[in-house]
Amino acid sequence: MSTTPNKIFIARLLGLDVFDPLGDRLGRLRDVVVLKRSFGTLGSFSFGENQKGKEPLVVGIVIEVLGKKRIFVPMTRITSIDSSQIICTGLVNLRRFEQRGSEAMVVAELFDRKVRLTDGSGEAMVEDVAMEQRRNGDWFLSELFVSRAHESGGLLRRRKDTLIIDWHEAQLSADIEPQAATAFVANHEDANPADLADAIHEMNDKRMVEIAHELQDERLADVLQELPEDDQVEILSHLDVERAAQVLEEMEADDAADLLNELSDTQREELLKLMDSEDADDVRRLLEYEEGTAGSLMNPVPIVLSPEATVAEALAHIRQEEISPALAAAVLVTRPPLETPTGKYLGMVHMQRLLRYAPSEQVGNLLDTSIEPVSDMSSLEELSRVLATYDLTIVPVVNQHDRLVGAVTIDDVLDALLPEDWRTNDDGTPIRKVGRRFE
Known part of the structure; x- marks a missing residue:
């Protein structure tokens, strides 16, 4: 050579x-x-x-x-x-x-x-x-x-x-x-959370936990949301309980609920008590729903505005860094109160429509009422059908009293629909974790 x-x-x-x-x-x-x-x-x-x-x-x-x-x-x-x-x-x-x-x-x-x-x-x-x-x-x-x-x-x-x-x-x-894990974290500082999760996923459990300890809470939360459930549990179980609660607070409520569902009742309750009360309440509401329903998959804090809010206000909410692209696809309009469960649900306004109107226009005048919200008890199949039929990336979720309780985004549905071994080799065979190796 x-x-x-x-x-x-x-x-x-x-x-x-x-x-x-x-x-x-x-x-x-x-x-x-x-x-x-x-x-x-x-x-x-x-x-x-x-x-x-x-x-x-x-x-x-x-x-x-x-x-x-x-x-x-x-x-x-x-x-x-x-x-x-x-x-x-x-x-x-x-x-x-x-x-x-x-x-x-x-x-x-x-x-x-x-x-x-x-x-x-x-x-x-x-x-x-x-x-x-x-x-x-x-x-x-x-x-x-x-x-x-x-x-x-x-x-x-x-x-x-x-x-x-x-x-x-x-x-x-x-x-x-x-x-x-200082050098590893520094070398992956600009990596997308999904890419960093992929890199961690292929490591042995010991190294995976070492890297998790080095990451900041918000960064670790983003990465955890991209990892398989067994890796999530492995990492969370090696964090001290106070830090584990802080990381759960940084996660999307639906992802945090999914992770807590993998723990014992005692562990789950201990972590919920240590979490910020508002964050814990959002997660508790999701944990009450049966797995596979719209209520269990939804994000309980979408963008919710009153009909009197202006286009400028709506766009300001959409521009917030913590809002995911899927949630930013539309604002949901309700009567007060605006925290879920809200007052009566009125309709949604798509981001593209917001861009076509003057900043002073009220969102109540721009409602798309042709898209019916789904029930919080709707099945995964029904959610998939609604998203596919109307080419949506987000669908509002209401309870039996027609009050908005959250929104399901297309990534939530895909996560639920894809098999656990969706990460496959080029030949279609699944990548399966076997001890410290992958096949």
Whole structure:
């Protein structure tokens, strides 16, 4: 394999495009796979003076191809690798990557891990790892880029020093705290919540929980809403109960209710008592409905206005950052009170119609009364039929007294209609979680 240079730090490779010899893009690099060294190992890696000459062998890379599927490319198939691009032979196996027991993932398992320096100078955190090609063509992990903080100056201000050390100049110890997730979260700071959820979903439970602890409450709530229920429960069960309640407050009420339904009655009630009373009340109302009904699927806080509200007011509500695109498709008009359950439901005004009228126009003059609201006891099949028949992304939900209690959006219905194993491989076979692996 012809490469320049023969040593490169892995963080520089993350997200790089991988091409075939003709210049066609195959995907992006997401991690590097190495063989574990069993002698003196704690966790997945071996460190220390007695590991000279036993650095982990790099066996391949994991790239993300179309459809967010991750595949393995052996190093023997890599013809060129540098900090700008990676080129392989083009002959790759598109089977989904499965980590074997003898393998370790550099980014997922080593970045952000604390190590103790063998020179006695203390602890440091791994921020990057270098891999180096030997004369026989094999690649090995050779160096660690680490950082360590220390007090400096009279005001005890903390400084961070960085240094590059050889692989054998660091060691893990049982009293070193678990691996953090700072670098991973920073590298995915701008990722869509669904994309971040996909990345977390493919990790082992331990790493998934570590990343969850690093995320801010609002960010974690967005990601949880995109994860399968078993992953949601795994993460929530490893948060302290106060933080778990705060994260539930940040979630959409219907998603929070779905997650709480997966917990025991005792756990559910404990979390509801710790939540903000208004948020908890919204969730409690949803929990009263039978699963699969409009009431169980609806968002209990859509945009609700009085008929006297103006177009300008309606658009101001739609522009709010926390309003999802599906909820922003229409405002719902009722008699006071405007909090659900509201006064009598009058009709809806589609966003497109709002854009056609003067800011001073009252929404009560623009009502679409041709769309009948659905009952909170309506079935999933009835909801699907209404959305499809009238080409809607949102449908209002009323109770037996014709009071608005919420709205169901098309994404809520799709989530309920799709099978649990809707994430499938390209050949149509489901991706099933088996322990720490995916098939």
